[in-house]
Amino acid sequence: MSVAFSPPFPNPGCMSTTGYPPVTEQLAEPETTREEGRRKMDWALQHMPILESLREDFLAEKPLEGERVAMAMHVEAKTANLVELLADGGAEVTLTGCNPLSTHDDVSAALDAHEKITSYAVRGVDDEEYYEAIEATIGHDPTITVDDGGDLVFAIHEDYPELIDTIVGGCEETTTGVHRLRSMAEDGALEYPVFAVNDTPMKRLFDNVHGTGESSLATIAMTTNLSFAGKDIVVAGFGYCGKGVAKKASGQNANVIVAEVDSRKALEAHMEGYDVMPMSEAAEVGDVFITTTGNRDVIVEEHFRKMQDGVLLANAGHFDVEIDLVALEELAADHYEARDGVEAYEMPDGRRLNVLAEGRLVNLAAPLALGHPVEVMDQSFGVQAACVRELAENGDGYEPGVHEVPDDLDREIAEIKLEAEGVEFDTLSAEQEEYLSSWQHGT
Incomplete structure (x- = not known):
């Protein structure tokens, strides 16, 4: 069965591989x-x-x-x-x-x-x-x-x-x-x-949480030479990757704001002590925005219009569709490379919104990125x-x-x-295994 799909780039169709070089x-x-x-x-x-x-x-x-x-x-x-x-x-x-x-x-x-x-x-x-x-x-x-x-x-x-x-x-x-x-x-x-x-x-527990959290923040810091301490870091999505980014950013003395569409994840972020608000509100206060959703159109035109001068926009999800770069370019009066791996989009009112790694996966696509x-x-x-x-x-x-x-x-x-x-851990005894697998043991 042939199935239609939507790749991250336009699919040119079935092409001959004859002569394509390694x-x-x-x-x-x-x-x-x-x-x-x-x-x-x-x-x-x-x-x-x-x-x-x-x-x-x-x-x-x-x-x-x-x-x-x-x-x-x-x-x-x-x-x-x-x-x-x-x-x-x-x-x-x-x-x-x-x-x-x-x-x-x-x-x-x-x-x-x-x-x-x-x-x-x-x-x-x-x-x-x-x-x-x-x-x-x-x-x-x-x-x-x-x-x-x-x-x-x-x-x-x-x-x-x-x-x-x-x-x-x-x-x-x-x-x-x-x-x-x-x-x-x-x-x-x-x-x-x-x-x-x-x-x-x-x-999920290690790669997504610790890997994404550490590598994304490290890459952003190396690419910009800026600190997270005291900044408002907006994390879009509170799945395993978002939890990792939030946890590591908090550990670097940032104030973490979480934007979520899932009620239970939003509540979880709130109970973890993070500020939770819609992206439309977070856009007005954030200094650094990091998307971790795997979805498209997470940060769009209405958000760009509200952002402060000098914000950083980074994607730690997957494909380059989480930040609407088409809309951003249309809004901008000018855009230019402000720093290796950082594209500045200058708004007509002079505000500069800085996109890292062309909106692609920042911890792998930025010039200094090393991945997890x-x-x-x-x-x-x-x-x-x-x-x-x-x-x-x-x-x-x-x-x-x-x-x-x-x-x-x-x-x-x-x-x-x-x-x-060199870490040792306990194992269940035969009696413990039997107890856990049986329905016959009462109070």
Whole structure:
């Protein structure tokens, strides 16, 4: 079944991948660049004990032998270690970026040098090149997909439905992608099983909260050289990512304001001690605005008209649709690069509204961005690797649709991490397990 979808960029349709070059054929000095990427990967791997532990098993058991894994991810050092782990497990891997500004060319080149990996990811591609790279990745006839945002899965269903019969399943990394896939499944249009990696506790509680919170604020601070202390920080959305941003901003002595559309989340933010108000009111007082919703049109024209001179606008959700940049540009009398990674939009009355990283995912797309902390991504990518292994070994047991990550896989990754950290924890006795599983014990 072919399904229509709405990608973050205009989809140019099914394109031939003939002749589309991997990254090393597009770079001026691929060998030097490759060495720089390898150095980044080696540094990250020192702090990724989960992937190191899994690597031992993957090298010995080759659980992915014969599989062809296609990936659309943020191609940087931490992701690269996941990619190499899958190759070490026996898979042929092809990958491209899931955001035009989150690829590190040196890391992409280092991956492309691996005999079992082909990388088409290049930073700064335009809309057409972005989709050409996705098509080239799909052109290797994958049996498993690993996606961040859903574009790879949607492109397969739209342009390559003939591949679906040979794809055993996929994994989706992020909130936005899971939302899109669930909508697709509800419409009966998702034709192979996909694990919602984003929804598992090891992803939500650590990657979304600590990873997004720390990396977003660190990137904003490095990009602007400004402090958060004493400022009014408006966080749009109080899901796991929003909770992380709010918590970390509060820890840096900011006054946190939360804008929410869900009554229970708004109440939760209120009970956490944050100010809660509609965006229309927050727009008048905020100094820094950070969107974390995964939705579109979170900050729009009516809000721009109320904002103070010098505000910072950053997106920590996913696609560049949370801040209405079209409306902002139409309102502005002028816009210019105020600082590397900061575009100033000057209003007719002289107010300047500053957009970071072109409204894209700030912790990955800004010039100084490094993404989530290494230790956090070690956990998330450990879950990804375990899910790919599960698909290779037991994929036939899953029906088409979105699936929760099996709890034993999630706990496996937590236990590996605790062991690496030297942390011991209790276990239930047989009597305790029996008590919890029985309905016969009364008061």
